[in-house]
Amino acid sequence: MAHFVITNKQFERKDGTSQIIVRYTWEGKHYSKKILGLHCKKDDLDPFAQQVTKGFDKETLRGINNKITEIKLRASSILLEYEDPAPKFFFSKLFAEPKEEKQKKATDLIDLYKQWTDSEATSKVYSTTLPHLIDFKESRGNLLQVEEYSKILLKEFEAHLMKNGYIQNNRRIENGEVTKGRSSDERIMFKHSALKKHMKHFKFFGKYLTDLELPIKQSFRDYTFSIPSPEIPDTIALTKEEFDEFFYFDLENNFDLRLAQAAFIIGTAAGGIRISDLYNLTKESFDMQNFSVSFTQIKTGGDVHNPLNEEYIKPHLEFYLENLHKMPTEQEFNRRLKEIGNLIGWERTEVVNEYRGNSKRPTKIKVAIKDNISSKYMRKTFISMLVELGYTKEVIKSFSGHRDDKVIDHYIQLHHHTKREAILGFTPIKPKKDI
Known part of the structure; x- marks a missing residue:
C-alpha cells in the first residue's frame, strides 16, 4: 500500500543542512520530491513526529x-481520496496550486533570483551576480520578466556584462608589470573568467525556474559563451622549490593561515584536485589504512581514487580534518594564500x-607569484611538479584527467632543458662497491 514520509535528502550542503523532501513509497519503490525552501540538519528532523525540533529560532521553527x-x-x-495513486499523479496533486495562486507568483526575475539565493541556492557565491542583474534590468527600462528567460536573454545579459562589467582599479600597470597602487576612479573591465562565472550563475538559475514550473523557454540550456576560452590557458604555477618553501613555512601561531596552508598542500599533493572537490572532501573521503583519497569530481562526474604522498600530507592531515567546518x-582562501606568499x-x-x-586578444602583463597564487595553483602546481620531476605524459594525465597533450606539452616547454644542461646532468656516479 502506498505511503509517504517527510525526511531529508542524503546530500548535505556546505552548511551541513540537507533538503527536506516528501518520500513516497509505491509498489515497493521510493520516489521523492523536495519541499522548496525547506532545509535542516538531519538530526534536527524528528523521524517519528516528522517535525523539525531544533536548529532554528522559535519563529522560524513554527513557519x-x-x-x-x-x-x-x-x-x-x-x-484517502484516491486508491493507491501512482507517484506522478500523487505529486502533481500534492504540489498543485490553484490558477489564481500561480498568477500571484512573482514574474520579475530579480525577485525570483533573490528568492533563489536566499532559500535554494547551495552557495552564497551565486548572490554576487545579483547586482549585475539589477544593473541589466535598469538598462532595459526596468523590465526583466520571467517569460523572457531563454537563450536569447542569456546572450543579451552576456553582451551587457562584456560592455558594462567592471571592477574598480586598485593596481597600476607600468611597462606591462602589475604593481599595487591606491584605488582610483578608473574602471577595469571584467576578466573573461568573471564573465563566465556570472553567466554560469544566471544559467544555473534556470533550473530553479523550471522546478517552479514557470513559463520559461527551455532553449536556455543551449546557451554557450560567445568568446571561447584560450586554447592553452596560463600555466603559471609554483615550482617544486617554491612548493617546498610553502610546505615548510612555519604558521603554527596563525590558525587561519595554517588552515589555508594545510588545505593547499593536501589539495596539491592529493593529485592536484580542484577547489570544488576540495570543499566536498570529508573524513570519510580518506582511507587511512591504504593512505588514499576517493571522491567524485563535481565538474566531470568522474570517480577519483588517488594514493596520497605521506611526506607532504601526514604532517597536515589531522589538523585539516579537525577543522574542515572552518574552511x-x-x-x-585565495586572500590567505597571497598573504602566505608575501x-x-x-x-x-x-x-x-x-x-x-x-576583447578576443590578450594583454600580456607581468605578475608576481606572491600576489597571483590562488586555489587554481593546486592543480597547476601538481602537474608542473610532475613534469619538472620527469614523469611521463601518461602518468600525469592519469591524475589530471586531460584527454590530450596540449596543456602538458606547455608545461614541458616551461621546464625545457638545454643541451648544455643535459650534458652537465650526464655525470658519472661512483658505485658503492669498488669495481
Whole structure:
C-alpha cells in the first residue's frame, strides 16, 4: 500500500543542512520530491513526529513546521481520496496550486533570483551576480520578466556584462608589470573568467525556474559563451622549490593561515584536485589504512581514487580534518594564500595573458607569484611538479584527467632543458662497491 514520509535528502550542503523532501513509497519503490525552501540538519528532523525540533529560532521553527503540516495533511487527503495513486499523479496533486495562486507568483526575475539565493541556492557565491542583474534590468527600462528567460536573454545579459562589467582599479600597470597602487576612479573591465562565472550563475538559475514550473523557454540550456576560452590557458604555477618553501613555512601561531596552508598542500599533493572537490572532501573521503583519497569530481562526474604522498600530507592531515567546518570561502582562501606568499617573500614574476571585456586578444602583463597564487595553483602546481620531476605524459594525465597533450606539452616547454644542461646532468656516479 502506498505511503509517504517527510525526511531529508542524503546530500548535505556546505552548511551541513540537507533538503527536506516528501518520500513516497509505491509498489515497493521510493520516489521523492523536495519541499522548496525547506532545509535542516538531519538530526534536527524528528523521524517519528516528522517535525523539525531544533536548529532554528522559535519563529522560524513554527513557519517550517506549519508548512510541513500543510503538506502532510494534503498528502493524507490525496491517499484517502484516491486508491493507491501512482507517484506522478500523487505529486502533481500534492504540489498543485490553484490558477489564481500561480498568477500571484512573482514574474520579475530579480525577485525570483533573490528568492533563489536566499532559500535554494547551495552557495552564497551565486548572490554576487545579483547586482549585475539589477544593473541589466535598469538598462532595459526596468523590465526583466520571467517569460523572457531563454537563450536569447542569456546572450543579451552576456553582451551587457562584456560592455558594462567592471571592477574598480586598485593596481597600476607600468611597462606591462602589475604593481599595487591606491584605488582610483578608473574602471577595469571584467576578466573573461568573471564573465563566465556570472553567466554560469544566471544559467544555473534556470533550473530553479523550471522546478517552479514557470513559463520559461527551455532553449536556455543551449546557451554557450560567445568568446571561447584560450586554447592553452596560463600555466603559471609554483615550482617544486617554491612548493617546498610553502610546505615548510612555519604558521603554527596563525590558525587561519595554517588552515589555508594545510588545505593547499593536501589539495596539491592529493593529485592536484580542484577547489570544488576540495570543499566536498570529508573524513570519510580518506582511507587511512591504504593512505588514499576517493571522491567524485563535481565538474566531470568522474570517480577519483588517488594514493596520497605521506611526506607532504601526514604532517597536515589531522589538523585539516579537525577543522574542515572552518574552511573559509574560496575568496578568503585565495586572500590567505597571497598573504602566505608575501610572508615567504617570493620574488619570481611571470608574464601571463589577460583577457578582459569583449576583447578576443590578450594583454600580456607581468605578475608576481606572491600576489597571483590562488586555489587554481593546486592543480597547476601538481602537474608542473610532475613534469619538472620527469614523469611521463601518461602518468600525469592519469591524475589530471586531460584527454590530450596540449596543456602538458606547455608545461614541458616551461621546464625545457638545454643541451648544455643535459650534458652537465650526464655525470658519472661512483658505485658503492669498488669495481
